[in-house]
Amino acid sequence: MISIRNEPALAIKDLHVKNTVTKSLAKPYLFWIGIAFLLLPGLIHAYLLMPFPGSQNLNAITISYYLEKVVTPLRILGGLVIIWYAVVNFSSNSRGGKIVKASVLALGLISFYFTDFKFQAERMFEEPQTVKFANFINNNVPESTVIIGVVNNGVAKAYPLNYLGYHHKIQDNVGNQPVLVTYCTMCRSGRVYSPIVNGKRQNFRLVGARHYNAIIEDETTKTWWYQATGKAAVGQLKGSQLQELPYEQSTLAAWISKHPGSLILQPDHHYLNGYNELRNYDRLQAVDKDSTLKNKDSLVRKSWVVGLVINGHAKAYDWRQLFKRRFVNDSFNQINLLLTLEKDSLTYHSFNRSVNGKVLHFNLDKSGQLTDLETASLWDWDGLSTSGILKGSRLSKVQSYQEYWHSWKYFHPNTLYWKDL
Incomplete structure (x- = not known):
């Protein structure tokens, strides 16, 4: 029979054992909380800003x-919690527990390398280290290369698309005017701001991508801007708009024929492999590469x-x-339009086909x-008339963009769509 005098001692002993068990069970959670703070925010952030499955649709x-x-x-908070746990309680773990926690921490540090260094947008797509231009x-640069051309104050510059597509943006001056020349290969969208x-x-940095479009951040206000629209999506200047500057997209040969004195951006030898991966970017549409698609005129996500x-x-026109x-006479929102392709099938133009109050039809x-x-x-x-009654007259240019259908539709949800039937 147990003595009644021993019951308080047993109660104290049971309470001590209970507290010990509770502490031993609770302390490992500190490690996992620290791991969560250390890794999860960075992983979620990387997932949302890179084109991982499903991420860009959110x-x-x-x-x-x-x-x-x-x-x-x-x-920092997660790191401090893990350090505290390692100093105070790591030694009390079993051998298996130590191996598991050390392995998780090592995998976490590896993931940190990929999310913050290897696959960080501004590290993956650096701006050119050497910005060099040359005359023709x-x-x-091969004459068949597709370029974005900008003219200002009598100065013309050509930026090859495969260079722009790799860097995403080049910050420059054209005719003493600052320019931000951008291109996003996920949207096939070129813009100059x-x-x-x-x-x-x-000074703008590349943040990542949302809805398959590049996001850039200005240095002063840290506002995030969509490349495809120049609109501030979030941050101090949310709702503001970058001023868009006119440009043309054409082959270098077509550009030089109009601007023989143009300066041409030369390749930066640090990024030749990246440029080479985009060398055929402008030659075939996705539908042309898809052997399972019988109707090549089908409208798919990456239709041009x-x-x-x-x-x-x-309004969007089927490429x-x-x-x-080769040409389309159309009218849209009280503007009479002419869209046409040059013989190279890559250089396109958009004009207002009204001259001196008269609407012209082209062939x-x-x-x-x-x-x-x-x-x-x-x-x-x-757009200049070279002979005939209207010699010397000029068609005014209308800014247009070659883009993937999925991008154009997302950023212009109420767009009209033209297709020759």
């Missing part, structure tokens, strides 16, 4: 923006379109149909030269 740019602000503080005589924000020239925005309204027809003659049906005047690819 409406998560605001979450991504503010998550980036807290990733470092949370990692000293040029090393003024980097002047609130009266100050900004030429898009225009006139007075806030958008394959434009390729077959291509047997030699492939533009002519209007009303006066039979001939026109060059810069």
Whole structure:
């Protein structure tokens, strides 16, 4: 029989054992909490800003923006918790427990290398280390290369698309005007903006991608901007708009024929492998490569379109149909339009086909030269009439963009769509 006098002692002993067991069970959670703070925010952030399966379809740019602000503080907190656990309680773990925790920590550090270094957007797609231009005589860029061309104050510059596609952006000056020349290969979207924000020239960094479009951040306000629209999506200047500058997309040969004195961006030897991977980027559509697709005129995510925005309204033109027809006379939002392709099938133009209050209708003659049906005047690819009654007249240019259908539709959800039937 147990003595009644021993019951308090047994109760104290039971309580001590209970507290010991509780502590031993609770302390490992500190390690896992530390791991969660150390790794999860960075992994989620990387997932949302890179084109991983499903990530780009989420409406998560605001979450991504503010998550980036807290990733470092949370990692510091997680690191401190893990260090405290390692000093105070790691030795009390079983051998198996030590191996598991050490392995998890090692895997976490490896993931940290990939999320913050290896696959960080601004490290993967650095800006050129050497920005060098050459005239056509000293040029090393093939004439068949597709370029984005910018003209200002009598100065013309050509930026090869495979260079832009790798770097995503080049910050430069054209005719003493600051320019931010951008291109996103996931959207097939080229844009040129003024980097002047609130009266100050900004330096922009590549953040990552949302909805398969590059996101850039200005240095002063840390606002995030969509490359495809120049609109501030989140941050101090949310809702603001970068000033868009006119540009043309054409082959280098076509560009030089109009601007023989143009300067041409030369390759930076540090990134030749990256450029080489994009050398055939502009030659075939996704539908042409898909052997399972019987109807090549099907509209798929990566179908090419030429898009225009006139007075806030958008319209897209099927590239394959434009390729077959070579020219389209159309009217949209009270503007009479001419869309046409040059013989190289890569250089496209968009013009207002009204001249001196008269609407013209265009065709291509047997030699492939533009002519209007009303006066039979001939026109060059810069919109200038070179002979006929209207000689010396010029068609005004309308800014247009070659883009993937999925991108154009997302950023212009109410767009109209033209397809020759």
